[in-house]
Amino acid sequence: xxxxxxxxxxxxxxxxxxxxxxxxxxxxxxxxxxxxxxxxxxxxxxxxxxxxxxxxxxxxxxxxxxxxxxxxxxxxxxxxxxxxxxxxxxxxxxxxxxxxxxxxxxxxxxx
Amino acid sequence: xxxxxxxxxxxxxxxxxxxxxxxxxxxxxxxxxxxxxxxxxxxxxxxxxxxxxxxxxxxxxxxxxxxxxxxxxxxxxxxxxxxxxxxxxxxxxxxxxxxxxxxxxxxxxxxxxxxxxx
Numbered sequence: 462x463x464x465x466x467x468x469x470x471x472x473x474x475x476x477x478x479x480x481x482x483x484x485x486x487x488x489x490x491x492x493x494x495x496x497x498x499x500x501x502x503x504x505x506x507x508x509x510x511x512x513x514x515x516x517x518x519x520x521x522x523x524x525x526x527x528x529x530x531x532x533x534x535x536x537x538x539x540x541x542x543x544x545x546x547x548x549x550x551x552x553x554x555x556x557x558x559x560x561x562x563x564x565x566x567x568x569x570x571x572x
Numbered sequence: 573x574x575x576x577x578x579x580x581x582x583x584x585x586x587x588x589x590x591x592x593x594x595x596x597x598x599x600x601x602x603x604x605x606x607x608x609x610x611x612x613x614x615x616x617x618x619x620x621x622x623x624x625x626x627x628x629x630x631x632x633x634x635x636x637x638x639x640x641x642x643x644x645x646x647x648x649x650x651x652x653x654x655x656x657x658x659x660x661x662x663x664x665x666x667x668x669x670x671x672x673x674x675x676x677x678x679x680x681x682x683x684x685x686x687x688x689x690x
Contacts, residue, residue, distance in 0.1 A: 502683075504681045559627075
């Protein structure tokens with residue numbers, strides 16, 4: 462089945478610094494989803510990418526889907542303390558009807 | 573909409589006891605998922621249902637775990653007997669299903685049940 466690997470596992474940044482997490486797969490993905498989980502909270506859907514080379518932005522967040530549809534990235538510009546949490550990528554298998562989640566990247570931001 | 577509702581939010585029990593976790597999905601959603609989250613193993617899919625029918629239970633750890641969905645608005649995850657290694661946060665999530673639009677793939681998670689087995 463589809464497997465997605467995420468790096469890094471942890472990232473500590475100073476407030477104002479940029480942050481990037483990467484999601485990689487050995488197989489072509491039909492789509493990629495990104496979720497954010499705040500400490501003590503539950504995963505919350507952020508965005509879905511489906512097209513090769515697709516780039517989407519949400520304020521300071523930029524999401525990219527690779528040309529080969531085997532990797533994706535989430536970039537946060539000028540991090541804020543409200544950005545802390547774990548960011549998961551997931552790939553939804555349309556035929557199987559379920560998502561495969563990466564292990565997540567936990568971001569901490571030092572004020 | 574109230575979102576996905578889970579109960580209880582916290583459960584502390586002793587080893588050997590039966591535990592039942594409950595979930596009410598978002599009305600109209602065709603898919604329901606049960607996940608377990610631990611520091612060691614991350615977010616694991618245990619089982620999911622489509623239109624109340626279990627589709628894939630390959631993630632269920634062992635026979636002590638069982639899940640049911642008697643109707644479109646209710647599902648349970650039962651652990652009998654419980655063991656300390658079952659301690660985790662259990663999430664229920666639902667999604668609209670495959671109707672041809674991208675947004676149907678979005679999973680909406682409930683707040684989770686934090687289970688502690690002593």
